[in-house]
Amino acid sequence: MRIGRFHYRGEIFYGIVEGEMVLPVADPFQSLEPVSGRQFALPELDLLAPCLPTKAVCVGLNYRDHALELGMALPEEPVLFLKPSTAVIGPGEPIVYPAMSRQVDYEAELAVVIKKRARQVREEEAGDHILGYTCANDVTARDLQKKDGQWTRAKSFDSFLPLGPYIVTGLNPGDREVSLYLNGERKQHSSTAQLIFPVYRLVSFISRIMTLLPGDVILTGTPAGVGPVQPGDHVEVVVSGIGRLANPVVLQGGTVPIFA
Amino acid sequence: MRIGRFHYRGEIFYGIVEGEMVLPVADPFQSLEPVSGRQFALPELDLLAPCLPTKAVCVGLNYRDHALELGMALPEEPVLFLKPSTAVIGPGEPIVYPAMSRQVDYEAELAVVIKKRARQVREEEAGDHILGYTCANDVTARDLQKKDGQWTRAKSFDSFLPLGPYIVTGLNPGDREVSLYLNGERKQHSSTAQLIFPVYRLVSFISRIMTLLPGDVILTGTPAGVGPVQPGDHVEVVVSGIGRLANPVVLQGGTVPIFA
Structure with missing residues (x-):
């Protein structure tokens, strides 16, 4: 499974990448279950560093x-x-x-x-x-x-x-x-x-x-x-x-x- | 001025220390203006590290x-x-x-x-x-x-x-x-x-x-x-x-x- 961090119209979120689709997840460190009902086309999103390490x-x-x-x-x-x-x-x-x-x-x-x-x-x-x-x-x-x-x-x-x-x-x-x-x-x-x-x-x-x-x-x-x-x-x-x-x-x- | 970070009954906050009194502030990195109406006696509070450095x-x-x-x-x-x-x-x-x-x-x-x-x-x-x-x-x-x-x-x-x-x-x-x-x-x-x-x-x-x-x-x-x-x-x-x-x-x- 591929997990990315994205920016789209002022919002920053994590998402599971499946082919050309991105399914947002609330917190991949807790659960990889997608937030139901939302999906994005990968090319629409800005790709960020995949995590924010302390x-x-x-x-x-x-x-x-x-x-x-x-x-x-x-x-x-x-x-x-x-x-x-x-x-x-x-x-x-x-x-x-x-x-x-x-x-x-x-x-x-x-x-x-x-x-x-x-x-x-x-x-x-x-x-x-x-x-x-x-x-x-x-x-x-x-x-x-x-x-x-x-x-x-x-x-x-x-x-x-x-x-x-x-x-x-x-x-x-x-x-x-x-x-x-x-x-x-x-x-x-x-x-x-x-x-x-x-x-x-x-x-x-x-x-x-x-x-x-x-x-x-x-x-x-x-x-x-x-x-x-x-x-x-x-x-x-x-x-x-x-x-x-x-x-x-x-x-x-x-x-x-x-x-x- | 002395700024501390405190724990009291499950709540963590910054405060200005004046003698034995502590006046909570919302965010000392933004403003040292006390949050009106609240004060604590210093001995009632647990003293924490004064900041959380990244x-x-x-x-x-x-x-x-x-x-x-x-x-x-x-x-x-x-x-x-x-x-x-x-x-x-x-x-x-x-x-x-x-x-x-x-x-x-x-x-x-x-x-x-x-x-x-x-x-x-x-x-x-x-x-x-x-x-x-x-x-x-x-x-x-x-x-x-x-x-x-x-x-x-x-x-x-x-x-x-x-x-x-x-x-x-x-x-x-x-x-x-x-x-x-x-x-x-x-x-x-x-x-x-x-x-x-x-x-x-x-x-x-x-x-x-x-x-x-x-x-x-x-x-x-x-x-x-x-x-x-x-x-x-x-x-x-x-x-x-x-x-x-x-x-x-x-x-x-x-x-x-x-x-x-």
Whole structure:
């Protein structure tokens, strides 16, 4: 099942997407039962980010092939960082290249969308707390990441967390193909079978640190092949069984370009 | 003026504290005009965390005396990290010592409470975006901070962000005395005159990265003298002109103590 978040004539709502029809639901974190009697044609609606996370919890180096490629030891435990809710944008919205950075990179990722409050959850129970999966781009100011040591500034700029297009339920998160296309050319391609810490283990681990709330997202890490974007570029994250999250890159308004 | 957040017979509300009286306000981020006709006696009310931040943006090493004591170069720019909303607790609520850590430290800080949306704000305009100031404890699992390199896990445990007791308006943030008392003994003591990046500069800097929302907090860094707590301890952050934020430390329920 595909769940989207939509805007139509001043109203914002969640809906189940069936072919070209959208059936509104009151609260997909409570029930996927459509609100009776209403339906919309998909092309009439504006598509928004599929959820409003209170936080995005992200995992560093988590692809076995990427770690080996870098010659790095596999981590013993997940290394976490947070992206703020203010970084979220939806499909088609622009990634804004900030004046403060000279190297902004894409990072294609599978994102987990939390269904219900998760605190001290065992790995076997993790699935009960997951609504579904979506595509994410963990946009990163690579120069600032290196300069600061801490990754927060580099990853927290407004627009640095594209999410979408839909939340897809009932998927096996362990065999998703994750790809990134830059201006139509494939730059990243791997499978979540390569995850060092698979999805249910991540949910359990994170829930032993901080309570996860409905709509919160977990970004599961990015595979090999990260690289820079420029204003004017078109970036797409594709996850098999989920869809295509496309965003243009634009220069921050009112600023002077600081790269050639 | 002192603004608190209160619970009384199932109702949660903000209020202006005048002596022993509390005058409810509808939304202190919009107006500090009391809702006419209602008042409460302070001792009748439960005191909650004074605001509900969507995010807490925190600054690493930011006290000149502390940096010099450590023999470290003064940073060129603030180093940021985030604490999630789920870490917030109020006055008197317990700091929960997690099973995952063997060294949990206190860190007394002055916290800035944002009044209205701040994006790309100049230093001269920062004051217009601040509602007031409160006390914060940036509780940190020091062992996990060292192990991970990234600070997020160490600082994001549930209960690791005590805030309160009140938001105080009209203060000069540049000459606050910040102290920490552990079981009545003073362990930290400095002045915000020692801040490497003062408050208005921090607001401006952070607002050029991520949009700050009403109720968001900025933690301005901690002075020298950080150290460990143990279950059973009583920790107090005192900021001059604001008040005293007191919290007990308890062991995480259902777990075996892992320290002697």
